[in-house]
Amino acid sequence: MMxxxxxxxxLLSQEQDRALGPVERLRLQLHLLICxxxxxxxxxxxxxxxxxxxxRDDG
Amino acid sequence: xxxxxxxxxxxxxxIESERAYLLRYARLQLRNPAQAExxxxxxLLAAIEGAARFSGKSSLRTWxxxxxxxxxxxxxxxxxxxxxxxxxxxxxEAEAIDALFAGDGHWRDMPSDWGNPDAxxxxxxxxxxxxxxxxxxxxxxARAFTMREVMEMTTPEICQELQITxxxxxVLLHRARLTLRECLExxxxxxxxx
Ligand SMILES: [Zn+2]
Numbered sequence: 001m002m003x004x005x006x007x008x009x010x011l012l013s014q015e016q017d018r019a020l021g022p023v024e025r026l027r028l029q030l031h032l033l034i035c036x037x038x039x040x041x042x043x044x045x046x047x048x049x050x051x052x053x054x055x056r057d058d059g
Numbered sequence: 060x061x062x063x064x065x066x067x068x069x070x071x072x073x074i075e076s077e078r079a080y081l082l083r084y085a086r087l088q089l090r091n092p093a094q095a096e097x098x099x100x101x102x103l104l105a106a107i108e109g110a111a112r113f114s115g116k117s118s119l120r121t122w123x124x125x126x127x128x129x130x131x132x133x134x135x136x137x138x139x140x141x142x143x144x145x146x147x148x149x150x151x152e153a154e155a156i157d158a159l160f161a162g163d164g165h166w167r168d169m170p171s172d173w174g175n176p177d178a179x180x181x182x183x184x185x186x187x188x189x190x191x192x193x194x195x196x197x198x199x200x201a202r203a204f205t206m207r208e209v210m211e212m213t214t215p216e217i218c219q220e221l222q223i224t225x226x227x228x229x230v231l232l233h234r235a236r237l238t239l240r241e242c243l244e245x246x247x248x249x250x251x252x253x
């Protein structure tokens with residue numbers, strides 16, 4: 001069963017806030033393998049975290 | 060900064076020298092500049108009064124930030140009492156998120172390749188766009204997001220503070236990230252690459 005991007009996006013976000021279960025991790029990895037859009041969003045979410053911490057700590 | 064590493068009881072001048080840092084921290088968290096000023100002022104006063112309690116085990120900045128977190132939470136509680144968040148905003152926000160996905164649950168638009176993340180972080184225009192996007196987030200979503208990312212609170216801590224369930228908390232954090240991502244696509248990516 002193929003996840004939607006919407007579901008993958010939820011998991012990508014939650015990955016930053018809690019430990020995903022093994023099944024969730026597998027589902028997410030499978031989706032990312034075949035979906036370039038979500039791979040980009042994954043990078044974007046990582047950049048958001050780095051950006052806000054940079055705003056906080058720089059100066 | 061060498062004065063953040065000094066040992067022993069910090070002098071008022073040393074404490075005061077962290078004001079700019081604390082203010083930036085508070086402003087990321089509290090949108091109202093007067094509230095941010097108040098939180099920082101209260102922090103500096105508490106720190107100067109309680110300077111003897113500084114153990115020197117952490118840096119002065121870390122110690123001050125710990126005090127500031129409590130003052131920020133106090134301010135957030137105060138404003139939550141004064142202006143409860145609107146259910147209508149929540150609906151509008153949920154609709155904006157729905158609009159990002161097609162009926163089959165896939166992205167409506169192709170997310171752009173933002174290139175090298177380190178280069179983006181070094182780019183002052185990216186940082187300016189990011190801060191602007193952050194200010195545009197709806198209040199409660201922004202609150203959950205900055206608690207998570209600025210104060211680095213855990214989901215259970217945020218849930219307790221905002222009186223919401225963890226599922227709701229994850230929804231808010233996901234919304235915040237999607238909304239910021241979308242805002243950056245428009246304000247930074249489009250403007251800089253086309
Ligand atoms: Zn996808």
